[in-house]
Amino acid sequence: xxxxxxxxxxxxxxxxxxxxxxxxxxxxxxxxxxxxxxxxxxxxxxxxxxxxxxxxxxxxxxxxxxxxxxxxxxxxxxxxxxxxxxxxxxxxxxxxxxxxxxxxxxxxxxxxxxxxxxxxxxxxxxxxxxxxxxxxxxxxxxxxxxxxxxxxxxxxxxxxxxxxxxxxxxxxxxxxxxxxxxxxxxxxxxxxxxxxxxxxxxxxxxxxxxxxxxxxxxxxxxxxxxxxxxxxxxxxxxxxxxxxxxxxxxxxxxxxxxxx
Amino acid sequence: xxxxxxxxxxxxxxxxxxxxxxxxxxxxxxxxxxxxxxxxxxxxxxxxxxxxxxxxxxxxxxxxxxxxxxxxxxxxxxxxxxxxxxxxxxxxxxxxxxxxxxxxxxxxxxxxxxxxxxxxxxxxxxxxxxxxxxxxxxxxxxxxxxxxxxxxxxxxxxxxxxxxxxxxxxxxxxxxxxxxxxxxxxxxxxxxxxxxxxxxxxxxxxxxxxxxxxxxxxxxxxxxxxxxxxxxxxxxxxxxxxxxxxxxxxxxxxxxxxxxxxxxxxxxxxxxxxxxxxxxxxxxxxxxxxxxxxxxxxxxxxxxxxxxxxxxxxxxxxxxxxxxxxxxxxxxxxxxxxxxxxxxxxxxxxxxxxxxxxxxxxxxxxxxxxxxxxxxxxxxxxxxxxxxxxxxxxxxxxxxxxxxxxxxx
Numbered sequence: 038x039x040x041x042x043x044x045x046x047x048x049x050x051x052x053x054x055x056x057x058x059x060x061x062x063x064x065x066x067x068x069x070x071x072x073x074x075x076x077x078x079x080x081x082x083x084x085x086x087x088x089x090x091x092x093x094x095x096x097x098x099x100x101x102x103x104x105x106x107x108x109x110x111x112x113x114x115x116x117x118x119x120x121x122x123x124x125x126x127x128x129x130x131x132x133x134x135x136x137x138x139x140x141x142x143x144x145x146x147x148x149x150x151x152x153x154x155x156x157x158x159x160x161x162x163x164x165x166x167x168x169x170x171x172x173x174x175x176x177x178x179x180x181x182x183x184x185x186x187x188x189x190x191x192x193x194x195x196x197x198x199x200x201x202x203x204x205x206x207x208x209x210x211x212x213x214x215x216x217x218x219x220x221x222x223x224x225x226x227x228x229x230x231x232x233x234x235x236x237x238x239x240x241x242x243x244x245x246x247x248x249x250x251x252x253x254x255x256x257x258x259x260x261x262x263x264x265x266x267x268x269x270x271x272x273x274x275x276x277x278x279x280x281x282x283x284x285x286x287x288x289x290x291x292x293x294x295x296x297x
Numbered sequence: 298x299x300x301x302x303x304x305x306x307x308x309x310x311x312x313x314x315x316x317x318x319x320x321x322x323x324x325x326x327x328x329x330x331x332x333x334x335x336x337x338x339x340x341x342x343x344x345x346x347x348x349x350x351x352x353x354x355x356x357x358x359x360x361x362x363x364x365x366x367x368x369x370x371x372x373x374x375x376x377x378x379x380x381x382x383x384x385x386x387x388x389x390x391x392x393x394x395x396x397x398x399x400x401x402x403x404x405x406x407x408x409x410x411x412x413x414x415x416x417x418x419x420x421x422x423x424x425x426x427x428x429x430x431x432x433x434x435x436x437x438x439x440x441x442x443x444x445x446x447x448x449x450x451x452x453x454x455x456x457x458x459x460x461x462x463x464x465x466x467x468x469x470x471x472x473x474x475x476x477x478x479x480x481x482x483x484x485x486x487x488x489x490x491x492x493x494x495x496x497x498x499x500x501x502x503x504x505x506x507x508x509x510x511x512x513x514x515x516x517x518x519x520x521x522x523x524x525x526x527x528x529x530x531x532x533x534x535x536x537x538x539x540x541x542x543x544x545x546x547x548x549x550x551x552x553x554x555x556x557x558x559x560x561x562x563x564x565x566x567x568x569x570x571x572x573x574x575x576x577x578x579x580x581x582x583x584x585x586x587x588x589x590x591x592x593x594x595x596x597x598x599x600x601x602x603x604x605x606x607x608x609x610x611x612x613x614x615x616x617x618x619x620x621x622x623x624x625x626x627x628x629x630x631x632x633x634x635x636x637x638x639x640x641x642x643x644x645x646x647x648x649x650x651x652x653x654x655x656x657x658x659x660x661x662x663x664x665x666x667x668x669x670x671x672x673x674x675x676x677x678x679x680x681x682x683x684x685x686x687x688x689x690x691x692x693x694x695x696x697x698x699x700x701x702x703x704x705x706x
Contacts, residue, residue, distance in 0.1 A: 145660075202663060
């Protein structure tokens with residue numbers, strides 16, 4: 038039986054930020070409908086990986102390739118990548134003054150249809166208020182609807198707002214940058230439940246960057262990658278998590294040191 | 298009170314006095330025409346006039362306004378209370394001065410006649426304009442609309458407006474100034490003196506549409522008495538040759554409040570020198586001066602703001618935010634905080650810059666193109682919410698901004 042073609046392949050990826058090498062030859066594969074965890078100590082390159090996949094200009098690809106559905110996306114703009122089905126939930130998104138969360142969602146999410154209107158950017162009112170509010174309430178962010186995007190949102194509110202946005206885009210693959218940081222238990226439960234539902238639909242590949250066991254176990258992660266100093270130092274299953282909790286990244290640090 | 302000879306003499310002495318701010322205009326280049334009052338039925342307006350009026354939000358059908366005033370060049374053509382509204386009076390200024398002796402006491406009190414050559418010229422040549430008064434306790438819920446139109450080239454439109462919200466009254470004025478695109482070279486001189494008495498509220502909303510050949514020199518002074526509230530929202534979204542305005546609001550009664558909002562969308566080679574001064578002269582007074590300016594093409598914008606705290610226990614905030622959308626445009630923010638008493642609390646925030654790359658990338662990662670993302674950021678930036686403004690007037694500004702961005706972006 039032939040192995041299905043991965044949705045995304047990262048091959049020998051080398052990335053610099055303002056001349057400083059961050060990723061030093063990363064190889065990863067992400068299959069359709071599966072859930073991946075990218076772990077690693079601080080500054081190991083996890084967020085850089087996600088932002089490079091999204092095409093943020095600060096992240097300069099110096100070597101290697103990123104294939105999406107078999108084709109390189111390195112020459113694609115951020116917009117093109119987003120429209121191809123790649124999404125990234127920012128860890129610290131910028132504030133957009135004067136644009137409310139409600140208005141923004143209505144204008145970016147095909148699911149809510151407003152975008153079908155020719156002048157959707159200027160539309161006075163969306164046509165999907167009821168559905169939108171139901172979904173806001175499900176994620177517990179109804180109170181943010183009329184507020185300016187990311188303006189004064191708490192850490193937890195920001196995470197849920199980001200998650201709401203990327204889920205609404207119905208992407209083929211989404212990179213979630215620490216979706217569980219700053220969340221209280223109730224928020225964690227809400228986020229976990231949403232991600233779990235997506236996992237069960239198997240329609241979206243999830244790449245979760247996290248430092249915490251709870252969300253990864255709840256999602257029943259299929260594969261774990263550990264990044265250290267810009268390289269993949271572990272590819273395997275969740276059995277590595279207890280060791281990480283007990284000893285941290287000690288072993289991987291030692292291995293990296295030995296090979297560099 | 299100074300008599301009229303004294304006022305004239307002061308004006309004569311100031312005829313060569315340039316304004317502190319803005320380009321110094323050579324007034325000999327303009328023709329000063331005497332004013333005349335001519336009544337005209339709205340039905341006589343041409344289609345072109347109607348379109349122009351509608352562009353600045355003037356409701357020609359007068360369906361949902363308490364009163365209307367319209368002036369073409371120096372002829373006032375319509376000044377009337379169209380809907381029976383007890384306690385409201387709308388008249389051409391000259392007629393009001395003939396009708397009420399006491400009105401002389403309000404002339405040149407909030408704006409000094411010798412402030413500069415523009416105030417001086419206004420006094421020395423015949424003017425008209427509007428007089429609007431809400432009587433004591435009158436709550437005029439629907440807005441009074443005014444419109445000042447310049448149609449004659451090389452001329453000066455000379456307007457002197459007086460607005461009085463008597464004790465406990467509530468009054469909302471929405472005003473649109475406009476010039477057809479074919480008018481060559483003109484000057485709008487607009488003297489506005491507003492008096493907000495004890496416990497009264499006055500909102501003043503302006504949407505202006507001049508053209509590239511018009512110089513604009515409004516001179517506005519406002520006196521706000523005890524517990525009075527004054528809210529001004531000023532949007533200029535079209536090109537202009539030059540605009541220089543610096544309204545001064547004096548909070549003279551305890552707990553008086555004033556909020557000044559300005560939105561400028563600079564285009565072409567227009568020069569804008571805008572802002573406002575808030576003088577907090579009595580205990581418990583407070584206010585805000587907030588501007589959002591966007592400079593495109595080769596436009597140049599100076600956004601000023603000044604807060605003067607003169608007594609203990611006053612509080613005010615100043616925000617000047619500018620967004621540059623062209624390498625050939627310029628924005629200069631000039632915030633001034635001036636305290637001369639203990640316990641004065643004044644603060645400011647001033648930012649000028651281009652659209653942030655992090656904002657653009659973020660929006661593009663949600664599937665917007667760069668142009669769409671820029672439009673959304675600009676539109677959000679220009680969305681100024683004035684909490685005390687009636688929804689209809691907020692909508693007038695929002696609509697004007699939306700129409701401008703639809704055309705401009």
